Amino acid sequence: xxxxxxxxxxxxxxxxxxxxxxxxxxxxxxxxxxxxxxxxxxxxxxxxxxxxxxxxxxxxxxxxxxxxxxxxxxxxxxxxxxxxxxxxxxxxxxxxxxxxxxxxxxxxxxxxxxxxxxxxxxxxxxxxxxxxxxxxxxxxxxxxxxxxxxxxxxxxxxxxxxxxxxxxxxxxxxxxxxxxxxxxxxxxxxxxxxxxxxxxxxxxxxxxxxxxxxxxxxxxxxxxxxxxxxxxxxxxxxxxxxxxxxxxxxxxxxxxxxxxxxxxxxxxxxxxxxxxxxxxxxxxxxxxxxxxxxxxxxxxxxxxxxxxxxxxxxxxxxxxxxxxxxxx
Amino acid sequence: xxxxxxxxxxxxxxxxxxxxxxxxxxxxxxxxxxxxxxxxxxxxxxxxxxxxxxxxxxxxxxxxxxxxxxxxxxxxxxxxxxxxxxxxxxxxxxxxxxxxxxxxxxxxxxxxxxxxxxxxxxxxxxxxxxxxxxxxxxxxxxxxxxxxxxxxxxxxxxxxxxxxxxxxxxxxxxxxxxxxxxxxxxxxxxxxxxxxxxxxxxxxxxxxxxxxxxxxxxxxxxxxxxxxxxxxxxxxxxxxxxxxxxxxxxxxxxxxxxxxxxxxxxxxxxxxxxxxxxxxxxxxxxxxxxxxxxxxxxxxxxxxxxxxxxxxxxxxxxxxxxxxxxxxxxxxxxxxxxxxxxxxxxxxxxxxxxxxxxxxxxxxxxxxxxxxxxxxxxxxxxxxxxxxxxxxxxxxxxxxxxxxxxxxxxxxxxxxxxxxxxxxxxxxxxxxxxxxxxxxxxxxxxxxxxxxxxxxxxxxxxxxxxxxxxxxxxxxxxxxxxxxxxxxxxxxxxxxxxxxxxxxxxxxxxxxxxxxxxxxxxxxxxxxxxxxxxxxxx
Numbered sequence: 020x021x022x023x024x025x026x027x028x029x030x031x032x033x034x035x036x037x038x039x040x041x042x043x044x045x046x047x048x049x050x051x052x053x054x055x056x057x058x059x060x061x062x063x064x065x066x067x068x069x070x071x072x073x074x075x076x077x078x079x080x081x082x083x084x085x086x087x088x089x090x091x092x093x094x095x096x097x098x099x100x101x102x103x104x105x106x107x108x109x110x111x112x113x114x115x116x117x118x119x120x121x122x123x124x125x126x127x128x129x130x131x132x133x134x135x136x137x138x139x140x141x142x143x144x145x146x147x148x149x150x151x152x153x154x155x156x157x158x159x160x161x162x163x164x165x166x167x168x169x170x171x172x173x174x175x176x177x178x179x180x181x182x183x184x185x186x187x188x189x190x191x192x193x194x195x196x197x198x199x200x201x202x203x204x205x206x207x208x209x210x211x212x213x214x215x216x217x218x219x220x221x222x223x224x225x226x227x228x229x230x231x232x233x234x235x236x237x238x239x240x241x242x243x244x245x246x247x248x249x250x251x252x253x254x255x256x257x258x259x260x261x262x263x264x265x266x267x268x269x270x271x272x273x274x275x276x277x278x279x280x281x282x283x284x285x286x287x288x289x290x291x292x293x294x295x296x297x298x299x300x301x302x303x304x305x306x307x308x309x310x311x312x313x314x315x316x317x318x319x320x321x322x323x324x325x326x327x328x329x330x331x332x333x334x335x336x337x338x339x340x341x342x343x344x345x346x347x
Numbered sequence: 348x349x350x351x352x353x354x355x356x357x358x359x360x361x362x363x364x365x366x367x368x369x370x371x372x373x374x375x376x377x378x379x380x381x382x383x384x385x386x387x388x389x390x391x392x393x394x395x396x397x398x399x400x401x402x403x404x405x406x407x408x409x410x411x412x413x414x415x416x417x418x419x420x421x422x423x424x425x426x427x428x429x430x431x432x433x434x435x436x437x438x439x440x441x442x443x444x445x446x447x448x449x450x451x452x453x454x455x456x457x458x459x460x461x462x463x464x465x466x467x468x469x470x471x472x473x474x475x476x477x478x479x480x481x482x483x484x485x486x487x488x489x490x491x492x493x494x495x496x497x498x499x500x501x502x503x504x505x506x507x508x509x510x511x512x513x514x515x516x517x518x519x520x521x522x523x524x525x526x527x528x529x530x531x532x533x534x535x536x537x538x539x540x541x542x543x544x545x546x547x548x549x550x551x552x553x554x555x556x557x558x559x560x561x562x563x564x565x566x567x568x569x570x571x572x573x574x575x576x577x578x579x580x581x582x583x584x585x586x587x588x589x590x591x592x593x594x595x596x597x598x599x600x601x602x603x604x605x606x607x608x609x610x611x612x613x614x615x616x617x618x619x620x621x622x623x624x625x626x627x628x629x630x631x632x633x634x635x636x637x638x639x640x641x642x643x644x645x646x647x648x649x650x651x652x653x654x655x656x657x658x659x660x661x662x663x664x665x666x667x668x669x670x671x672x673x674x675x676x677x678x679x680x681x682x683x684x685x686x687x688x689x690x691x692x693x694x695x696x697x698x699x700x701x702x703x704x705x706x707x708x709x710x711x712x713x714x715x716x717x718x719x720x721x722x723x724x725x726x727x728x729x730x731x732x733x734x735x736x737x738x739x740x741x742x743x744x745x746x747x748x749x750x751x752x753x754x755x756x757x758x759x760x761x762x763x764x765x766x767x768x769x770x771x772x773x774x775x776x777x778x779x780x781x782x783x784x785x786x787x788x789x790x791x792x793x794x795x796x797x798x799x800x801x802x803x804x805x806x807x808x809x810x811x812x813x814x815x816x817x818x819x820x821x822x823x824x825x826x827x828x829x830x831x832x833x834x835x836x837x838x839x840x841x842x843x844x845x846x847x848x849x850x851x852x853x854x855x856x857x858x859x860x861x862x863x864x865x866x867x868x869x870x871x872x873x874x875x876x877x878x879x880x881x882x883x884x885x
Contacts, residue, residue, distance in 0.1 A: 049422075066644045073704040098700070101562045102724065103707040109724060176758060183758050189554045189765075190729055190746040192721055287751030290759075292725035296751070300560065300725070305422065 027329075031322050038318040042311045043087055047080060049305060074100050087311075097308035099301075106312040109297070114316060115196060116186065117293035120285070121278040123209055124216025125271070132221050133267060136228025137260050140236060141251075148229075155222030167215040167288040174211060181211050184290035212289045216282065220274060224267050231263035238262075268331055272324040377885040379876070380807050382413035383435035386428070388421040394773070395797070396438050398830045399510060403438075403799060406820045409861045410868065411881035429466050435808065436801050443515070443532025443795030443845070444572045448592040449677035450494045450849045453841045454478055458501055468804035469507075473500045483671040485607050490673055491849060498840045498851040505814035508799035509838025509856075511827055512845065514790025516777040516834050518760050519767035522785035523547055526741065527767070531592040531845050534791035536769035538579055539590050542716060542740045546766065551743030552729075556756040556765040560725050560749035565708045566684040567638060570645045575682070576769065577747060580730050582684035582713030583626070585612065586676065592794070592846060594676055597738075598626070598685055598714070607671035608654075612680075613663045615737060620687045621718045628658050633688040635666075641703045649679040687712055716740050725749060760786060774832035790834035792845035797838070807883070812871030818857045819864035 071077040075086060090097055096106035135155075139148040158166065175183045182188075186199065186208055193199040235241060236259055244254045282295035294313055301309035385404055387396040397418040407414040414436075419427075427434050447453065455478035456462040460470045462478070477497045484490040501507065515534030519527060526544045530537030536555070546553055563574050566582050579587075585599035596602075601613045618626035639650040652675070654667040668675075690712060695703045711719045716738055717730035731744040748765060750756035757776040759765035761783060772780075774790070781788035799821055807813040823837040837856035842849050857863075872884025 066642070066647060069642050069647075070644060070704065073702040098705050098707070103563065103565060103568065103700075103705050104709070104724065105707075113725065171758065175762065179762075183762050183764055184750070184755055185726065185748070185764075189727060189748050190550065190552050190744075192723055192727070192729070288755065290726070290749070290751045290755055292723070292749075296725060303422070304562075 027326055031326060034322055035315070035318060039088070039091055039311070039315055040084075042314050043084055046302070046305070046307045046310055047083075049302075074098075091315075096312045099306050099309045101301075101304055101306045101309070106308045109309060110294070110312050110316055113292060113294050113297045113313075116291065117282055117286070117295065120209065120212055120216065120282060120291060120293060121275065123213040124220065125274060125278055127213055127217030128220040128274070129224055129267070129271060131217065132224030133228050133260075133264070135221075136225045136267075137232055137255060137263075139225070140229045140232030140259075140263075141255055143233065151225065152229075155225050158218040159220075159222035161219075162284070163215050163219045164284045164288055166218055167211070167285055170211045170214060171288070182208050184208070184288070186291060208289075212285050212291060215285050215288075216278065220278065223274065224270055227266050227270055228263060231266045232259055235259045235263045265332065269328060272328040273321070275320065275324055375883055377874075378883055380412055380813075380873075380881045380883055382415065383806065383808075384415045384417050386417050386419060386424050386434050386437040388424055388438075389418045392421040393440065395513075395830055396440070399797065399826055400438055402822050402825060402830070403820065406822050406861065407817070410816065410820060410864050411875050411879045432466050432468075432802075434802055435805055436799065438510070439798050439800055440513070441795050441798055442572065443793035443843075445530075445532060445575070445588040446678050446682055448531065448588055448794060448846055448849075449674045450481070450497075450842055450846075451674040451678060454494060454497045454501070455482060457841070458497070458506055467800060467802050470803070471500060471504055471506065474504075474506070482673055483607065485604055485671055485673055487673075487848075494842070494849050495851045498842055498854060501841055502839070502851075502854045504811045505818045506803070507801070507841055508814070508818045508821060509841055509843075510797040510799050510821055511823060511831060511835035511838050512796045512843040513771075513793060513831060514834040514836075515793045516771050516774050516788070516790050517768045518757070518772055518777055518780045518786060518788040520760060520763065520765075520785060521787045523549075523763070523766050524553065528590050529791040530588070530590045532793045532795060533576075534771075534793070535767055536576065537590065538576075538587065540767070541580060541742075541745055542738055544767075545741045546743070552746050553742050553744075554764065554766045555745055555747045555769045556750050556759060556767070557747060557769040558750050558753055558756055559770075561722065561728050561747065563707075564711050564719075564722060565704070565706055566686065566711070566713075567641055567643045567706075568704045569684075573770075577728055577730075578684055578711070578713075579715065580717040580745060581621075581711050581715045581719050582686075583618065583715045584681060584684060585614070585631070586681040588677060588681050592848070594681060597681075598631075599680070602676070602680055608668040610666040610668065610675070611659070611663065612666070613660075616662060618714050618737065619735060620714045621712045621733065622687075624687060624689055626685060626687075626714045628660075628662050628664050630685055630688045632656055632658055632664055633692070634683065634686045637686060637691055638683065644704075646679060646683055649675055685714060687714070717745060720744065774834045777834070778832055792843075794843040794846035796841070796843055797835075798841075810871070812867060813873070815857070816864040816867040816871075816873075819860055819867060821859060823856055823859045825859075 068077065075083060098105055099109060135151050139151045142148055171183060174180050186205060187193060187202055188204050193202055199205050241254060241259055244258045282293055283299050285291065286293045286296040297309065298313045301313060385400050387400040390397050397416070400416045400418065404414045404416045424437065428437055441453070457464045458469055458474050459465060459478040460475050474497055477493050477500065481490050481493040481497065484493060515532065517534040517536060519535055523546055524544050525547065527535045528537060528539035528543045529535050530539055544553055559573055561573065561577055562571065563569060564578065566578050569575060569578055583598040585597060585602065587595045587597045589595040598614055598618060599612050600615050603611045605611060612631065614628055614631060620626060635650065635653065635656050638646050639653065652668050652670065652672050654669045656664060656666045659665045695701065695706050698706055700706055716733050716736040717740065718733050720729040720731050722728045726749055728747040729744065732740040732742060747769065750759060753773045753776055756765060756768065757772060757780055760780060777788035780786045801808040801814055803809055827833065827835045827837055836844065839856040840851050840854040842851065844850050844852065868881070874882045874885065876882055
């Protein structure tokens, strides 16, 4: 077991090293000078050089790469070219904002997706099954900005039920995360982006759950459970659903990665200061330290969650065990 | 006609070489004028520029000249123009920043042979000479006369083609705010609105929206007008640019020049930094020395003209310049922020960075009319009125909110969550908002302009006749009415009419007419082949 964990950790580190190196190269391949967004190109050449020297951009690329690797290892992710703030501080703040949005969106997606998937499989080919599939696919096909805009238009502008955006009312920044979570105004503001995210991702877990359920429902042990005279709800939830969950668990870890990086549109639409917005802002302004940091954070999250998922399998399915030879 | 005859003579002199020579200009005589590319930022950066570009390229085709439009990523475009200098023509928005009220940017910096902005190879000895002359002329009226001549020389040479002077399209809640004070180039996003406006009801804070998030709070590394607008609330300056573009005393009660290389500054008594420490003349001297020591990017070119600065009294200081420099008043004294010496003397050492440009200054302490409250990066900045200031704000403070898009900001104004815009809002949205009760949406004068710029080192763009024809080709009426929704004036001189003191009112926009453009080209010796393709003078 320990040997397996150590081996997996080593693989994780190698993957992260590769990701970090690719990120470094990619951002330096972007057209345009890094300093152009920070300083007017009309200023003296000496001033441009001054800016480059301050942030180490005057050094050869290989030298910058070595410094970058050294800083990564020592968890010193540098300072933003644009704001001079520490990258780790910027990311940690934005990360929590996105995590809140993502967690609420994915909770909604998974709860509704799994629930509907179970019922749709149980009532296969019924109008409910057809309607669920169609609605799920419509929301998946509709870009989030359409869903979000419609929600904003109806729920905020027309009916005035929800604020138009932000995480808290202007000028009322809470002291910390707990303060934020205790604000009713925060919960008012998270409803519409949550529905936008939730509905966009709904079809995937719902259809995966439905398919897994259909597979499980055809198994002998389900027939046996029915034959024993168990209540349909017990058969559905305790026997069938639990075994069908495995596919959704794998999917959930992948969805978390997509959800963190894929919130750009939703965050822009609802003026939500999260990671997605930060990725776009930093990449567009050639703020390499921040851009590299945000993408690396995303990679760590996806790779880390994959790692955890493997262990979660053994809990959900006793047939799967983790040993020094890997997962069996 | 003289020009045409000269061209013809030059062509004859050139004989069989098939190249027409003018002083500094050579053409492939009688050959088709080569196609070129017009570069603009893409629509996601500025929806207006690709539209203008499309209209201009279409109009160029009508004179038999093939021009392709390249709407590219803004950063890439900037790189092509300013770093690689690899471009034919481009469309740019020269924003009406407060410091650009001084004519230096639009005349010398853009059109002098050695001007920092002049990456397009423009070189006119008359403009060069006059630009040098205006820089050292300390008498504003005499300097104005020179600046009027420069504008005329640039206009006659069609060195740059101002397309339109766009208005600052702003919106505000009339039912919440009163006493807004528009400023030339800044509209109601000005400092003067921050100071004079009052809020009806609520907590008294003015909720101010902008689509670009605040990037930085370091007054030494600042170069962007977005950051200048926020830092000037927290830090005092010696002078301020007033609503009409004139200079107003601020922390300095007077700045006088007994001779052309001496500047005497006297500062106001009784000012205090937000931590209670008095503002002294030592702080002012420290500020100059500190900015110079750390080569503050925006200010270093001005500071390099300082030979010395010495304290001459309790509240006075004398600066000796290496040479006279007229733009100093607006470009330097009305921009630089007074730093508290007791805080900045230990920076960057105390904050464990090796360069002040890497200092985030997360808790800025100045002496300005607003005290820093908090900055939530990517979302909002909150400052509270400094009621002890000599020009204390009437509101309780300002909350600057970053919106993800123009639409989101307009929606927030409509919903009553935002009181006014700091910077421009899309013209179409301003029109829509203006129809709603309680909201004012309108355009305010600006000295900025959209420019159709030429690479003077390439092909036909070397020729003033050709450039003049291009200036006629620009469909300014359509651009003003359709692209700008009427929120603009047609462009003529490089100094806009909104900048009343410096503007040369004898230089109106050239009439938009393909016919006129063809006449100009014909008079310059250009012709067309049977398929209508434009040919160089034979």
